[in-house]
Structure formats: structure tokens, C-alpha cells
Amino acid sequence: MAPNASDDAPIIRGDDVVKEYETGGQLVRALKGVDFGIAPADFVAVVGPSGSGKSTLLNLLGLLDVPTRGDVRLRGTDVATLSDRERTNTRKDTIGFVFQSFYLIPTLTAVENVEMPRMLDRTPKRTRERATDLLERVGLGDRLDHYPDELSGGQKQRVAIARSLVNDPDILLADEPTGNLDRDTGDRILDLFDEFRAEEDVAVVTVTHDAYVADAADRVVNLIDGEVRPADEAAAEGST
Amino acid sequence: MxxxxxxxxxxxxxxxxxxxxxxxxxxxxxxxxxxxxxxxxxxxxxxxxxxxxxxxxxxYEGFGGTATVNPVWNPNDEREGDRTFSESEIARMRQASGGATVLPVVESFESDVRTTDGEAIPMASVTSLEDPGEFYDAAAGEIPDNWRRTVVVGSRIANDNNVSVGDRLSVTVDGEFDRTFRVVAVLEPQGFAGPLRADQKVFVPLSQFDDREYDSAIVRVNPQTGSVDQVATSIESEFNAREHTVYVHPIQQQRExxxxxxxxxxxxxxxxxxxxxxxxxxxxxxxxxxxxxxxxxxxxxxxxxxxxxxxxxxxxxxxxxxxxxxxxxxxxxxxxxxxxxxxxxxxxxxxxxxxxxxxxxxxxxxxxxxxxxxxxxxxxxxxxxxxxxxxxx
Incomplete structure (x- = not known):
């Protein structure tokens, strides 16, 4: 799968990406030269033990951070050359985020939470249409005006997925999206990912501990100690 | 909605x-x-x-065109004790001010005011002024034009001691008199910043004093026709030519x-x-x-x-x-x-x-x-x- 993915013009690709940061006076090399490429409609699972650099990788893909060395290119543009403001705007247009603990705004209703990324755009009508449409597609058409504390965990995560898609992103980054959900609810989330990949051509990159999420992915990237381990990748594919 | x-x-x-x-x-x-x-x-x-x-x-309202005149004590003054104005000095003041009203004031610091029950009113100070109606309005009663045996009382004295028009007050001034007076009027409240501090005063007629030594004087001109500052200047040049013997203070300045x-x-x-x-x-x-x-x-x-x-x-x-x-x-x-x-x-x-x-x-x-x-x-x-x-x- 991996070679195929990089054949299509990738949305985002990284070459020999190194990320170091300092913590408590110690230099930590979170990523030690990683290559990656994400093509449209890809479903990539990043697996690995905690501290392996998964979150760091996700932050780089999400333009929340820039690499120390090597380059990350989004449609050919080196993200390190973008200003903070430009990166924020690019992130808004390109990337959707789904978090393990949902991070819905408790004072906003379901539909307002979905609208939230576009609230400052001054296109309230179009935003409302898009948000309503997305909530209907995740099966929450009857919960538009419910507040997060009136929703179950699975429903919250579906609202969060709708929110991540409101700006028509190219990539959806999901950090342990099923981590707080039971198996059946988790299945529904994975189904939703498949639906949106098919309908919106959005690539999904998920960081997970969960082998069964990894099984659902097209491609698994095994990160250990800040490096991609092909052997483990083979093993992961073998178990499919 | x-x-x-x-x-x-x-x-x-x-x-x-x-x-x-x-x-x-x-x-x-x-x-x-x-x-x-x-x-x-x-x-x-x-x-x-x-x-x-x-x-x-x-x-201060009603004190437009008004100044107080106080004597200044001089170390080389041969007279003993507190400096006061004599009748002739008041006359000179009248002359110098040219047509302005000059009202001499006697303030009796060694005085005692009591109600008819014998209760002392320690904060009352006894002042004598020819015509309090010139500056003050009565809240109750009427300020007489020509008075001899009645008193006019400031608002705080009246309020704090339940003194009203018709009551009697006994007033003693050392070396002058010891009499009971009928209260003929109670003044409107003036506030503590008012000139003469009228709220705490008992005004007695000047005629009660035999020995005419005045503690100060009030000069007043009609602000429409005259200037109190001009009058103040001429009084000062009359009295202060050789040495500083009077101090003239227009009330407008006090207000400022x-x-x-x-x-x-x-x-x-x-x-x-x-x-x-x-x-x-x-x-x-x-x-x-x-x-x-x-x-x-x-x-x-x-x-x-x-x-x-x-x-x-x-x-x-x-x-x-x-x-x-x-x-x-x-x-x-x-x-x-x-x-x-x-x-x-x-x-x-x-x-x-x-x-x-x-x-x-x-x-x-x-x-x-x-x-x-x-x-x-x-x-x-x-x-x-x-x-x-x-x-x-």
C-alpha cells in the first residue's frame, strides 16, 4: 500500500523529518528522520508504544508544529516557510482534527459545535447548511440543538467528526478517536471514516493503540523510538 | 427572535x-x-x-459683594490684649468704604448659653451683629429690624438642642450681661463652610454690650453697583498705610x-x-x-x-x-x-x-x-x- 500512496500526488509529504525538543533541560529526539506521504482518501494508522513519536508526527501533519530538520511539504509548499498566521489559515482549509476526548465546547449546541471552525467567516447561512448536512450524515439530524452533556460518548465523537469536516479538509487527523468508546460505537466511527473518504475524498490519519483500528486502515505505520520500523509494518500487515 | x-x-x-x-x-x-x-x-x-x-x-449665596475685616495684632502696638476695633475705627472704615454698609461684629468667647432647664449648650458661640437679616433668612420666626431683648439662633443649635421660636435662652457674657432672651428666629442652615459659621451661633443685639469693642466687621456693597474688591483696597490703604493693622478678606475669595x-x-x-x-x-x-x-x-x-x-x-x-x-x-x-x-x-x-x-x-x-x-x-x-x-x- 505504501508505495501506491506516494504515487498519487500526495497532499502532504515529509522527507527525513527530524523533530527535537527540549524538556527539563534534556534534548529529546522525538522523530529521527521519518519519511511519509499522505494521498487523497488514504486511511493510515500510526501505531506504536507511547513515547514513540506518534503525537509529534500528528502535530507535524496537522501543521501545529514545524520539523527541526528535513521538510514537510503541503502540496509542494514547505510548511517551515509559512508564518504562524499562514499556517493557521492553511490548517483551517486543509486539516480536520478529531480528538480522543472530543473537545466539544460545552456551551455550544451540537450544530454550533460543528459550525465553530467557521463561526468567524460571516457566512452563517452556508455554514448552518453544511453543519446540518454533516450532522445528518453522521446520524445526528435529530440532535442538532442538544448540548454536549446531553449526548453519549459516541454521539459526541460523531459531532466532533462533523466539526472536523465542516471546512472540507483534505486530511482528517484522528488522535485515538475510539479510545474512549466501546467496540460497537468505535465501529460506527470507523464506518463514518470510510463513508467520508468515499464521499468527500478526505484522507484519514489516525494514531491508535488499538490493533483493531489499525486493522481497518489501508496502511499501518509502525513508529518505535522515533523511527519507522518496516519489519513491524510487515508484521502488522501479516496479521490482517 | x-x-x-x-x-x-x-x-x-x-x-x-x-x-x-x-x-x-x-x-x-x-x-x-x-x-x-x-x-x-x-x-x-x-x-x-x-x-x-x-x-x-x-x-455663600447672599454674600456676594461682602468682605470680612479683621484687626491684625502688631508686636509694637502699645495696647494690651486682643486687638479690636474701636467705634472710631469703624467710623473710619465707613468713611473709607464710601457708601458701603459696615456692620461691626462682637464675638464673645467667654460666654455661656443655657436653656431654661439649666442645660448648657457648649458649642454655641455668642455673636453680636447689628442686623443678621442682612445676610441670613429665617427658617422659622422673623428676624427683627430693630431688636433689643431677643436672640436669633443658628440652625444646628436649634436642631441639636430642640430650641424653637418662642423658647427662652439664658445668655451670660462675662463682664457684660447675664439675661434671659426670647428666641425670635431660627436661621436657615448654612453649612460649615459658611462665613461667620452661623449654624452654631446665638446672635444677640449689639445694644446689649455697653463696652463697644468690635472683634471684626463685615463690609458689604451692592454687587450690581459697586465692587467689594475696590472697597477692600481703599480700607486697606486707609488702615495699612504705616503698618499692617487690618486684614480685609472678600468672601468670594473664601469661597474660591x-x-x-x-x-x-x-x-x-x-x-x-x-x-x-x-x-x-x-x-x-x-x-x-x-x-x-x-x-x-x-x-x-x-x-x-x-x-x-x-x-x-x-x-x-x-x-x-x-x-x-x-x-x-x-x-x-x-x-x-x-x-x-x-x-x-x-x-x-x-x-x-x-x-x-x-x-x-x-x-x-x-x-x-x-x-x-x-x-x-x-x-x-x-x-x-x-x-x-x-x-x-
């Missing part, structure tokens, strides 16, 4: 801010209370102080001096009031910091989904400002209410606000909103600059 929602939708930051505040309502209410206290402190001190000033200045010292006191009080707004600012900064720390993850999400730093700053500053605006909106009516009570008590009309007094209320409100906004800046800036990576961990 739909229309309202459309308006609200065009200020999404305010909608978000308001919703966020409603979630920590106890904290928000306390922060608002702090602003309210500050706004009320500044506004009420301002309006109340103005009412007090107005009340005091009223006492009072206004000056009042302004200083009021500014000090407003300063004290402002400190409570400073405390409010600290409270709001604390509220916003706590709220920013609590919502670190959420703010990280805002940043992650593409809100620029400035938008996050705007959101949190809007929250702080809303606290300030609500505080001002609640505080202004309270300040005005306190002001109305002060107006009623001091000036007798709850609506007698002065422009200056109202300006203090406006300043209080503006400061309330302004300090809240400034207090919100640091927490907002701090939250916005938190890297979303850390916020979302």
Missing part, C-alpha cells in the same frame, strides 16, 4: 464569550460584583461630593479657597474609590486566568481548527469586557441612586445632579469597562500564545 439571532450571529465572538461566561456563573458574578463596587464607589463619591459642595456653596480645598479632598476620595476598581481589575484578571487555564484544551481546539491568535485574544478580551460592561450597567443606577439620596439629604431635591457629578458616574463606568478590558489582555495573550500542541496533550 429570529431577527435577534441574526444580529447575534454577526458578532460570533460576543456570542461565544457570553456563553463561556454563563458556564462559570458564580465566578462571573463575583467578578461583576467587584466592578460594580468600583463603579459605585467612584460614581457615588463624585455625585455625593458634588452635592456636598453645592450645599456648602449655597451658604473652599472650592480649591474641596477639589483636593474630592480627588483624594475618588482616588480611594479608584483603588476598588483596581481590585476589580485584579479579580477579573484572576477570573480570566483561571478560566483560560481550565479551558486550555478548548482553546487549543480553537487554534487547531484555524482560529488565529488574534481571534483567541479577542474572544477572551470580549469575555473580560462583558464582565466590565455588566458591572457598569449594574453599577451606574446604584451610583445614581446613592447620589439621589445624597441630593435629597443635602440639597432637598433628589434630581439636583450637577454636570460634574454625572461626569464622575460616567468616568466610573468608563473606568470599569476599561480596567476590565485591560485586565483581560494578559490572560488572553497568554492563552493565545500557548502552543496548541501543548494545550491538546
Amino acid at each position: 429570529r431577527y435577534l439571532r441574526r444580529i447575534a450571529a454577526s458578532f460570533p465572538t460576543l456570542v461565544l464569550a457570553r456563553r463561556n461566561l454563563s458556564r462559570a456563573s458564580a465566578r462571573s458574578i463575583l467578578a461583576v460584583a467587584a466592578v460594580v463596587i468600583g463603579v459605585v464607589a467612584i460614581g457615588a463619591i463624585g455625585v455625593g461630593g458634588e452635592a456636598f459642595k453645592q450645599d456648602q456653596l449655597d451658604a 479657597a473652599f472650592e480649591r480645598s474641596f477639589r483636593t479632598i474630592n480627588q483624594f476620595l475618588i482616588g480611594v474609590g479608584s483603588i476598588s476598581l483596581l481590585v476589580a481589575a485584579v479579580t477579573i484578571a484572576n477570573t480570566m486566568l483561571m478560566s483560560a487555564i481550565e479551558r486550555e484544551g478548548e482553546i487549543g481546539v480553537f487554534r487547531a481548527v484555524g482560529y488565529p491568535k488574534t481571534a483567541v485574544v479577542r474572544l477572551l478580551v470580549a469575555e473580560a469586557t462583558i464582565l466590565g460592561v455588566v458591572g457598569a450597567v449594574v453599577g451606574v443606577p446604584i451610583a445614581l441612586g446613592v447620589g439621589m439620596v445624597a441630593n435629597q439629604l443635602l440639597l432637598g431635591d433628589p434630581l439636583s445632579f450637577t454636570a460634574t457629578g454625572l461626569r464622575y458616574v460616567a468616568i466610573g463606568a468608563a473606568f470599569g469597562v476599561g480596567t476590565s478590558l485591560i485586565a483581560g489582555l494578559y490572560p488572553a495573550w497568554k492563552a493565545a500564545n500557548k502552543r496548541p500542541v501543548e494545550a491538546l496533550d
